[in-house]
Amino acid sequence: xxxxxxxxxxxxxxxxxxxxxxxxxxxxxxxxxxxxxxxxxxxxxxxxxxxxxxxxxxxxxxxxxxxxxxxxxxxxxxxxxxxxxxxxxxxxxxxxxxxxxxxxxxxxxxxxxxxxxxxxxxxxxxxxxxxxxxxxxxxxxxxxxxxxxxxxxxxxxxxxxxxxxxxxxxxxxxxxxxxxxxxxxxxxxxxxxxxxxxxxxxxxxxxxxxxxxxxxxxxxxxxxxxxxxxxxxxxxxxxxxxxxxxxxxxxxxxxxxxxxxxxxxxxxxxxxxxxxxxxxxxxxxxxxxxxxxxxxxxxxxxxxxxxxxxxxxxxxxxxxxxxxxxxxxxxxxxxxxxxxxxxxxxxxxxxxxxxxxxxxxxxxxxxxxxxxxxxxxxxxxxxxxxxxxxxxxxxxxxxxxxxxxxxxxxxxxxxxxxxxxxxxxxxxxxxxxxxxxxxxxxxxxxxxxxxxxxxxxxxxxxxxxxxxxxxxxxxxxxxxxxxxxxxxxxxxxxxxxxxxxxx
Numbered sequence: 001x002x003x004x005x006x007x008x009x010x011x012x013x014x015x016x017x018x019x020x021x022x023x024x025x026x027x028x029x030x031x032x033x034x035x036x037x038x039x040x041x042x043x044x045x046x047x048x049x050x051x052x053x054x055x056x057x058x059x060x061x062x063x064x065x066x067x068x069x070x071x072x073x074x075x076x077x078x079x080x081x082x083x084x085x086x087x088x089x090x091x092x093x094x095x096x097x098x099x100x101x102x103x104x105x106x107x108x109x110x111x112x113x114x115x116x117x118x119x120x121x122x123x124x125x126x127x128x129x130x131x132x133x134x135x136x137x138x139x140x141x142x143x144x145x146x147x148x149x150x151x152x153x154x155x156x157x158x159x160x161x162x163x164x165x166x167x168x169x170x171x172x173x174x175x176x177x178x179x180x181x182x183x184x185x186x187x188x189x190x191x192x193x194x195x196x197x198x199x200x201x202x203x204x205x206x207x208x209x210x211x212x213x214x215x216x217x218x219x220x221x222x223x224x225x226x227x228x229x230x231x232x233x234x235x236x237x238x239x240x241x242x243x244x245x246x247x248x249x250x251x252x253x254x255x256x257x258x259x260x261x262x263x264x265x266x267x268x269x270x271x272x273x274x275x276x277x278x279x280x281x282x283x284x285x286x287x288x289x290x291x292x293x294x295x296x297x298x299x300x301x302x303x304x305x306x307x308x309x310x311x312x313x314x315x316x317x318x319x320x321x322x323x324x325x326x327x328x329x330x331x332x333x334x335x336x337x338x339x340x341x342x343x344x345x346x347x348x349x350x351x352x353x354x355x356x357x358x359x360x361x362x363x364x365x366x367x368x369x370x371x372x373x374x375x376x377x378x379x380x381x382x383x384x385x386x387x388x389x390x391x392x393x394x395x396x397x398x399x400x401x402x403x404x405x406x407x408x409x410x411x412x413x414x415x416x417x418x419x420x421x422x423x424x425x426x427x428x429x430x431x432x433x434x435x436x437x438x439x440x441x442x443x444x445x446x447x448x449x450x451x452x453x454x455x456x457x458x459x460x461x462x463x464x465x466x467x468x469x470x471x472x473x474x475x476x477x478x479x480x481x482x483x484x485x486x487x488x489x490x491x492x493x494x495x496x497x498x499x500x501x502x503x
Contacts, residue, residue, distance in 0.1 A: 001025040004037045004051035034058035041071045048116050053078040053087045136202040141483045144471040146255030163214045171245040171257050172211040173265035180207050195227050205465040241265050244278045284323035286313035294330045389414050390428040401440045402463045449486045
């Protein structure tokens with residue numbers, strides 16, 4: 001608290017009018033003019049400045065303008081006589097927090113100070129929230145860059161208690177089917193804390209959180225079993241999906257371990273059962289054999305028979321989303337080769353996973369794989385007007401890219417199969433439908449990064465609820481993470497504004 005008035009007796013009265021410490025403030029100093037007050041503001045942090053508005057030399061308004069520049073977090077409260085209301089009105093327009101009429105009334109002063117405390121507390125909560133969000137974003141960016149876990153821990157400057165250097169670590173992804181905040185996670189936090197497990201958690205989307213947990217060596221087997229069962233009961237009651245990674249050490253790559261947990265959190269998309277899903281090394285154990293059979297298939301009918309094994313592999317838990325995406329791409333390349341004798345062209349499985357998670361579901365993908373013979377007959381009977389169909393689809397994607405877009409629904413509008421629409425789209429545009437959708441979303445994201453919008457919101461506004469997935473695609477296509485891109489744009493803007501200011 002800093003008091004400023006050119007009248008010594010008023011300063012003395014203000015100093016004694018209340019018990020400042022009891023009111024929640026420490027009186028840091030007094031000043032007889034604006035120049036002296038400016039000197040104090042330069043040297044130390046002042047939360048609240050109470051000043052006369054009319055003083056010889058520099059006025060209170062001059063002091064307010066200085067405080068706005070040099071100490072923008074300081075709340076300025078003016079004291080003014082009744083006839084100086086015009087000055088007070090001008091001060092409020094320039095950012096003054098409040099004003100008091102002279103002679104200052106104790107009750108009014110205490111009320112004003114109480115409002116100051118509430119505003120300062122609100123600012124502190126906002127600052128703390130921004131810090132937490134910034135740290136969480138850097139945590140997810142580190143995962144996107146596949147940093148060693150030990151490097152992630154080094155970046156968590158406020159994280160306590162810190163993990164031990166030789167810790168065993170497990171990642172968990174908690175996925176709800178509606179908004180999930182810190183209050184909703186409280187029962188899970190209590191279970192972990194009750195067993196002495198240190199953890200750091202970060203929001204991935206409005207309904208998904210990532211936990212990085214330190215598994216203490218001294219955790220007894222009985223305690224581990226008890227904790228696991230308690231978590232399963234909680235997850236069942238909450239109707240969550242929780243994916244658990246393999247246990248690793250701090251030298252392991254964070255991206256790989258995180259994606260184990262994230263993949264398992266999506267298990268119910270395939271299995272239809274919500275719950276706790278643990279990563280196993282053979283989670284895609286059936287993929288290699290089936291992929292080899294697809295490559296050897298000599299007729300489309302043989303590929304259709306292979307689909308039975310794909311169904312069985314999914315049921316047995318030996319084909320997960322990433323494996324299904326890989327098989328889908330091999331299957332489509334083989335169909336193109338058998339029907340047109342063109343050299344197979346494989347698509348990156350990450351794009352197909354994006355289509356699975358955001359544009360449909362695995363059952364639709366399997367149905368699409370089964371429709372290849374029908375598509376072959378369609379092509380033999382003559383093609384519809386591909387240009388008109390594709391132009392219509394492009395218009396819809398450009399308009400609705402931020403929403404869930406189903407290739408199946410788009411195809412149904414034109415009375416053709418999804419795979420045939422995909423064929424026409426690639427024929428006309430020289431790229432697949434999912435490539436075009438991703439590119440359109442990322443173009444929109446780049447524009448949004450120039451605005452004062454959080455990275456979580458940018459991801460959500462272009463159709464991605466999972467920030468980690470959005471960040472991975474962004475970096476894959478554009479060569480840098482969304483965070484780095486936003487920082488670059490911010491620096492470029494500052495340089496441009498600085499140059500324009502000089503000229």
